[in-house]
Amino acid sequence: MKKTDEVVTLLSEVIKIDTTNPPGNEEAVARFVQDFLKKEGLESEIFSPAPGRGNVMATIEGKTRGKPIILLSHSDVVPARQEEWSVPPFSGAVKDGYIYGRGAIDMKSQLVAMLLAFVTLKREGITPENDVVFLATADEEVGGSMGAEYMFEKVKNLADAQFVLSEGGCLIEEDGFVHAQVSVAEKKICQFMVRAMGIGGHASMPHSDNANDKVVRAANRIISHNIPFKPTSIVTKYLDGLLKGKHVGGVTYDTLSKALKSAPFRNFIKNHPVYNALLRNTVTLTMLKGGEKVNVIPTESTVQFDSRILPKEDHDAFLRRMQRVAGPEVEVVSTAKGESIPSSFNSPYFSLISTEVKRIKGDVPVLPFLTTGATDLRYFRRLGIPAYGFFPMTLSKEELFRMHGVDERISVETMGEALECTVGIVRALAALKASKPR
Template sequence: MDREQAISFLQEIIQIKSVNPPGNETEVALKIQALFNQHGIETELVEYDENRTNLIARLMGENSGPVLGLTGHMDVVPTGEIEWEHDPFGAEEVNGNIYGRGAVDMKSGLAACALSMVSLKEQGFPKRGEIILLATVGEEAGAVGARQLTEKGYADHLDALIIAEPTNNQIKIAHKGALWPQIVTYGKTSHGSMPEVGVNAVVHMNEIIQRILDNPFHFEDEEDPLLGRPSFSVNVIQGGSNTNVVPDQCSANIDIRTIPSLDHQQIIQQIEQVIERTKEKYPELKAKVRILNDQAPVKTSGDDPFVKLVQSVVKAADGPIELGGMTGYTDGSQFVSAKKKFPIIILGPGETSLAHQPDEFVEIDKYLNTVHLYQEIAKKFLT
């Protein structure tokens, strides 16, 4: 495909409103499938839910060999309450940039994956091995599509995986995990003028949260060279119905970002232990812990041969590079659960800081350069 065709394809998928919730990724999947059909590339649709469909595409060589995975998600976050200067779904081309929700996170990376496969097919690659694209639903809300594909075995035969999230084409070999516990306390209502008759769920929650904040699981003792320290933040608290009613329920949502040295199950057990100790002060306390999101951290060794291969390709194209990590999670959190272990890198067009922002945009040249990078990585890996 030439430059204008590549730009037009990206604009077309940005114009599809695959906002999550609810997702509506099927239209994106069908648009990419149509491109592959034009070029004789095998595809498969894997339905997740109504109007929500994962896409698998395979480009196979004549002989057996390694399997390179490419992946990107098709959903985007809402446009937000702040007014945009550019139409969020107009995919306007202005001064060498394409604007729109998902331009960075991550339809440009997804499009680059697809176009690299089309270009390789036109060049007669691969001669051996296989390239497989895993285009997923629901990454922005729990990586549900990646989980489904992993559970169905679509990642079990991969030998390496590139996640096309925005890194400005810098190589990331690690990202933090995410654990989102929700604590719910249960009390007993009473009239606000007679609080002694009720059981105040908000008071109980306050005590639990304060104890957790006083000692957040010894996180200060943990640090990763690429990811830094884990983080802990209480971000949502809801409780009570009216000023004159003692609240009988309160919930608190916590965002914990983890590094590979931490075990999520142990953190959950520590939260439950805090609740049990709080009962010594409030014997009538009733509480439970729900897990809203559980995404594993990801880390590939900098000495892995695939990482070295990717470094050589990126260095040849863009000059010296350093390996890094990301604070947010990706679909890699689910793909690491595949039966077979394989190196995972994160490499894609666009500035990470623009993701989820008003007037999100990607540089066209960076997007097109990523198409080239994916091709060169595939050629080296499958030679």
């Protein structure tokens, strides 16, 4: 079977296993992977934190044990509403040159590509320098307590990893121009709630101690607060590599620091959802709750913000700032925090990825990237383990938008190319000698 046919069939089969989380049902994918590996003569182990939930892990032993290279994917997907789709989201349909289905982008495509790349080492009789581990976790889309977090409790040597490759970046095609985003860091989760208490009463006799009024005023102050731009080294390198010499936002871009001095350029950034999120802490008002009845003044009211802060920002300092902005009539309460230490982009891992991408795609810019959402990589990065999010699939902005959206799909052509590049990356990783101890 041709490699592209093999990867397309595998992807289609894995999409057919509905792993919508909740409830998850990832054990079915774990068993599928285990059977596939068994046919290739590779043993694997399934770790089940609960009925139906499963993480699957396999190891190809290296010349030197320890310091494993980890190929990390997650097997759960976000929900899909069948009535909105042009094909059933768990059919794995292959039509018009595309593989359709929930997970086609995030991230069953990378799961099967890494699985085949892993198996390729075995097929080619390659003994890696250090152990190479294939790990597909459950529960990534809902926080990872049944997945990556559980695996860290069960498998102590995950903490000894040399390098981890997973999701978070890809190749983007925009206006006929392709560049690679290799994610070396992610923003940190810093979710919080704004809560106000007040005195109840009948709505026909308003007074000034209305919990809803206080929360609305505070929320308004927060959403209209101007959060400053803070260019990090990763984002500076990314935007410089992407925009240099181009005419954008009313300037001819030379360097980020120069461009940011221009008001029209700053405006352009603010209106560009990706660049805006790359350059500053963001706050997004996502939930409002207050009041039970139209004629009753509520005694308690809350709003929830999803906030993502830059890697080196301090959660507590940011929340104190939000409290100052919100004002004294409400309380800012932290609801979720995540830690993540950026990985260096000056590394042999970055170089070998760059080499492989250029081998397949020609001389395209391969740039470090900051993922704005959270992935399982944070469990490794917070231990200081170098971890990159990259899958060499080429997507247009429109295709990228289908991730978590309607008619998620990946083209057969890009899937074949992504597999070839992933195999190249995994071969190069296998040949890499672990350098000095971290």
